[in-house]
Amino acid sequence: xxxxxxxxxxxxxxxxxxxxxxxxxxxxxxxxxxxxxxxxxxxxxxxxxxxxxxxxxxxxxxxxxxxxxxxxxxxxxxxxxxxxxxxxxxxxxxxxxxxxxxxxxxxxxxxxxxxxxxxxxxxxxxxxxxxxxxxxxxxxxxxxxxxxxxxxxxxxxxxxxxxxxxxxxxxxxxxxxxxxxxxxxxxxxxxxxxxxxxxxxxxxxxxxxxxxxxxxxxxxxxxxxxxxxxxxxxxxxxxxxxxxxxxxxxxxxxxxxxxxxxxxxxxxxxxxxxxxxxx
Numbered sequence: 001x002x003x004x005x006x007x008x009x010x011x012x013x014x015x016x017x018x019x020x021x022x023x024x025x026x027x028x029x030x031x032x033x034x035x036x037x038x039x040x041x042x043x044x045x046x047x048x049x050x051x052x053x054x055x056x057x058x059x060x061x062x063x064x065x066x067x068x069x070x071x072x073x074x075x076x077x078x079x080x081x082x083x084x085x086x087x088x089x090x091x092x093x094x095x096x097x098x099x100x101x102x103x104x105x106x107x108x109x110x111x112x113x114x115x116x117x118x119x120x121x122x123x124x125x126x127x128x129x130x131x132x133x134x135x136x137x138x139x140x141x142x143x144x145x146x147x148x149x150x151x152x153x154x155x156x157x158x159x160x161x162x163x164x165x166x167x168x169x170x171x172x173x174x175x176x177x178x179x180x181x182x183x184x185x186x187x188x189x190x191x192x193x194x195x196x197x198x199x200x201x202x203x204x205x206x207x208x209x210x211x212x213x214x215x216x217x218x219x220x221x222x223x224x225x226x227x228x229x230x231x232x233x234x235x236x237x238x239x240x241x242x243x244x245x246x247x248x249x250x251x252x253x254x255x256x257x258x259x260x261x262x263x264x265x266x267x268x269x270x271x272x273x274x275x276x277x278x279x
Contacts, residue, residue, distance in 0.1 A: 002030040005109045007100065007130070009036065010068050013147050017115030018072075020273065021143070022080045023151030024113075033107055034072060035090040036065045037099045058093045065091040096130050097137055104140050113143045135248070139278040141174065148271040154184045154242040160232060161188060161209075163202035165250050171277050172212050175245055178275065185217035187239060191231035192224055228253065236272060245275045 006021060008014040021032070038061050069089035076087060092099040103109060116131045135142045157179055161167075179186050188209055190198075198206065206220065225231035235241070246253070 002028055003033070003108050003110050004030050005033045005035055005100070005103055005107070005112045007035050007037065007112065007114050007134075008069075008072065010072065011115075013115035015115075016147060016149065017113050017143075017145040018076065019080070020145045020149055020151045021113040022076065022082070022085070024143070025085070026082065027084070029084045031086045031088060031107075033088050033090055033103060033109070034069055035092065035099070035103055036069055037092045037094060037096050038062060038065055039096055040094060061093050062091045097133050100134065100138060104138065109140060111141045111143060112138075113145060115145050115147065135276045139248075141278065142276045144274040144276065146270050146273065149273050152242065154178070154182045156239050156241045156243075157184050157186050158232070158236060158239070158241040158244045159186055159188050160228075160244070160246065160253055161190060161205075161250065162253060163190060163198060163205040165247070166205055166208070167247060167249075168279050169212075171247060171279055172209070174277050176213065176216055178243070178245075179213075179216045179218075183217075184242070185219065186213055187235075187241070188213075188218065188220045189232070189235055190220070190222050191228045192222055193226055194224055196224075241272060243273050243275055245277065248276055248278045 002025060004021060004025065006014075006018050008018065018034075066089065069091060073087045073089060090103060092102075094102070100112070104112075112134065114131055114134060131144060135144065157175070159175060175186060178184065188206075210218075210220070221235065223231040223235050225234065232244070236244070
């Protein structure tokens with residue numbers, strides 16, 4: 001049984017992420033935890049939550065979100081009926097990251113699926129929005145679903161790497177599991193500058209990846225471009241990539257691909273989901 005956390009603010013973007021998650025796990029038994037967080041900062045100016053000597057304020061603040069969560073679950077069951085899926089509403093009055101951390105531990109969460117507005121939303125996220133905080137501060141796999149993403153069975157998975165880091169088996173196994181789930185191909189992508197050659201260490205890591213993915217359809221690709229994000233854009237368009245897998249440990253690539261681009265420069269942020277993995 002998969003335990004999937006679906007943070008929602010009841011917006012169109014969060015609904016799109018929910019719909020994507022339901023499609024992604026259509027054939028899997030899942031507990032979906034629909035989590036709405038009413039942030040303390042929305043009600044108080046300081047660091048201390050409001051209190052009236054008990055939980056009265058929290059009950060008042062969460063009354064409406066609890067009703068909205070029930071409506072959301074009814075909407076899901078009507079539009080995406082699936083006997084394999086179980087839905088549990090959670091409403092929290094807390095700081096966003098703190099609330100998410102509590103649920104990950106309490107519910108043994110395997111994956112978080114969260115929507116974003118796309119390139120502009122992701123760019124803002126690094127300076128404090130919930131999506132950016134989620135993928136940088138919490139060590140739990142996150143599937144980031146942009147506003148333009150519509151679920152289709154993944155056939156091509158892009159895995160950008162510079163071969164400078166050795167990835168643990170657990171991380172690579174997660175990529176393999178997604179590929180096996182849909183019989184998808186793993187496309188290992190290296191963005192290189194002109195006349196740049198791999199070092200001996202990079203060659204060893206590349207060979208290790210080749211051996212590890214031996215049982216999956218996979219291939220290695222080199223795109224020459226001085227800008228990493230532009231190279232990814234070119235590759236995504238040429239291969240009809242369905243999902244991009246990022247390893248948070250690789251900070252250089254992580255920052256360049258997820259946070260640096262602007263909506264004027266690239267389009268993959270608006271339509272291609274990112275699966276962010278942590279070691």
